[in-house]
Structures are given as structure tokens and as C-alpha cells.
Amino acid sequence: MSDLSSGKGHRDENFPVASFLLKPEHRAPIMAFYRFARAADDIADHAEALETEKLRLLGEMRAGLAGNGAPEAMALAKVAHERQLDLVHAHELLDAFTQDVMQRRYADWDALIAYCRLSAVPVGRFVLDVHGEDRSTWPLSDALCAALQVINHLQDCGEDYRDIDRVYVPLDALAEAGIGVEALGESRASPALRQVIAQLAGRTQGLLAQSAPFASAVGDRRLSAEVAVIQAQAEDLARLLTRRDPLSEPVHHSKLRMGSVAIQALLRHWFAGDRA
Incomplete structure (x- = not known):
């Protein structure tokens, strides 16, 4: 297509993409x-x-x-x-890009979620359409996809600021903590920035609470299992972000941790009887 490719592939993403x-x-x-x-x-x-x-x-x-x-x-x-x-989902993604x-800054949480409506929500809706799922599942999918996007933004907040001068951390949250976007350029987060990240991770946990019934609402057994895995991995990462500094500490899953969370999620999903 162009010479701007990052070389990144689906196996490099934080969450499963069209898994087995x-x-x-x-x-x-x-x-x-x-x-x-x-x-x-x-x-x-x-x-x-x-x-x-x-x-x-x-x-x-x-x-x-x-x-x-x-x-x-x-x-x-x-x-x-x-x-x-x-x-329409592809066109909405292009609107987001x-x-x-x-746009390099977002004023508040609502502005960030409005961006996620274009940048993440269409992905889940497309997957549901591929599987012929009822569109009544869209709100649950929307909450999960928005949570995944915010998690990515929090994980990469320092890199995004340093490399492309883009800040998804809401400006009002930074201002309330008495800091500016420059705090994202430090090698270690200040206590004030740590508090902001933890608060945003907590709001993300609220989105994940909304999406918790999603796996059980999906009709396709295999898609239901993948949703359960993604939900569990997102919950684990959101918890991690409430405790760790994304500027100086690991806040991405290792392959081992990712596999462990996935296996546990599948066992819970199947033995809880979510899928007959």
C-alpha cells in the first residue's frame, strides 16, 4: 500500500485477533x-x-x-x-484515523469515549456481523472494545507523547491533578500522574463491568469463548494499570501471562456452563 508500514502483525497485538x-x-x-x-x-x-x-x-x-x-x-x-x-464499520475506522x-488532545473522558466509538467499536461490530450475531449484542461489544482501546492508550501513553505528540489521557484529569502533558515525557511517572492513570484504569474497569455479560450473550460457541478470553485479559491489564507505572514498569502481558489468563478464562467459561 504505502511505505509507512510499521511491520506490525496480528500476533503483535495486545489481544487475540481471529484466533484458532x-x-x-x-x-x-x-x-x-x-x-x-x-x-x-x-x-x-x-x-x-x-x-x-x-x-x-x-x-x-x-x-x-x-x-x-x-x-x-x-x-x-x-x-x-x-x-x-x-x-460502514471500515468507514468509521477511517474517520478515527x-x-x-x-487531533492530538482530548479534553475529557467523554471526548475520549467518543473517539473510541470510531476507533474501536466498529471492530467488534464487524466481528459480530461476520458471525451473524444479533445486533442487540452491540452495546456489550461496544463497552468491551472501548475498554480495550483505553487500555492500549494508557499502556502507551508515554510512547505516544514522545514519538507522535499525541495524548489520549484526558486533559481535565491532568489539570485536576495539577500536571500537564509534559509529565508523560518523563522516564518515571510522578505520584500525580500515577493517580491519574489509576483513576482512568478504574473507569475502564467500569466499562468492563458493563461488558461482563457479553460472552454469554453471543450465540456462536467459539466466538463466545474468544470474547471470554479477551474480557479476562482486559480485566487483568486494567488491574495492572491501577498498580503500575506505564512509563517505567511492564504493563503489557508477557506471552506466558497472556496464555495463563486465556486458559483460566476458558476453563471458567466452559465449566460455568456459559456455553452448553
Whole structure:
């Protein structure tokens, strides 16, 4: 597509992407959506590309959804046509990545969640559409996807500020703690910033409490299992962020921890009788 690729793939993400838990026939369209999203995300997050170049390339992504543009978008459009899937979710993602290029700060929690509505929520809704799930499950999915996005932002808050001058930590939370965005550029978080991160992680736990029934509400047994795993991993990371400093301490899962949380989640899910 472009020379702005980060080289990051689905195995590098914090949470499972089209894992073996899903039926093979569902993994292909989800991977097409992932490759589209990864390409667009790499454009928006590139540290050196000019804003005009980013917007031009994102325009090529949008044109590809109509059949003549970036190859990742054209591939997704082809799959969507074959499966009769709505491309509105892909267009909303592009709206989010365009916003990333144009906006570097978020005033408050509501503004951050409004951004998550475009940057994360469409992913869950697309996955549900692929599986033919009832759209009554969307609110539960929305809460989980927003939580996953906020977790990512908290984990990477220092890197985002230093590398691309982007701050997702709400400005009003920083101001209330008596600090500015510059605090994110330190090698270690101040006590005030630690308190802000912990408070935001606590609000994220509130989103996860809303999404807790999601796995049981999903009709597809294998998707239900993947949702249970993702929910458990998100809960574990949110707890970690209430206690650790993302500027100086590990706040991502190791492969071992990720596997351990996943196995425990699956055992709880199956033996609790969530899926017959």
C-alpha cells in the first residue's frame, strides 16, 4: 500500500485477533478487516510522514473501499461484497484515523469515549456481523472494545507523547491533578500522574463491568469463548494499570501471562456452563 508500514502483525497485538478459537470460515474476513485497519493505523501513527501525505494515503484507503484504491481496502471490499457485510464499520475506522491525524488532545473522558466509538467499536461490530450475531449484542461489544482501546492508550501513553505528540489521557484529569502533558515525557511517572492513570484504569474497569455479560450473550460457541478470553485479559491489564507505572514498569502481558489468563478464562467459561 504505502511505505509507512510499521511491520506490525496480528500476533503483535495486545489481544487475540481471529484466533484458532474462531471457525476458519470466519477468520478470513476478520483478517481482511485487520489488515485494512493495521495499514490505516500505520499511516496515521507514522512519526515522520507529513500530515498532507497521511491524509492523501487515508483517502486512498477510502477509495479502495469503493473498489479503486489501496489494496488492503480493496481486499476488504471484495470480502464484504462476497459475505454481504456492511462497510460502514471500515468507514468509521477511517474517520478515527483521520481524526488521529488532525487531533492530538482530548479534553475529557467523554471526548475520549467518543473517539473510541470510531476507533474501536466498529471492530467488534464487524466481528459480530461476520458471525451473524444479533445486533442487540452491540452495546456489550461496544463497552468491551472501548475498554480495550483505553487500555492500549494508557499502556502507551508515554510512547505516544514522545514519538507522535499525541495524548489520549484526558486533559481535565491532568489539570485536576495539577500536571500537564509534559509529565508523560518523563522516564518515571510522578505520584500525580500515577493517580491519574489509576483513576482512568478504574473507569475502564467500569466499562468492563458493563461488558461482563457479553460472552454469554453471543450465540456462536467459539466466538463466545474468544470474547471470554479477551474480557479476562482486559480485566487483568486494567488491574495492572491501577498498580503500575506505564512509563517505567511492564504493563503489557508477557506471552506466558497472556496464555495463563486465556486458559483460566476458558476453563471458567466452559465449566460455568456459559456455553452448553
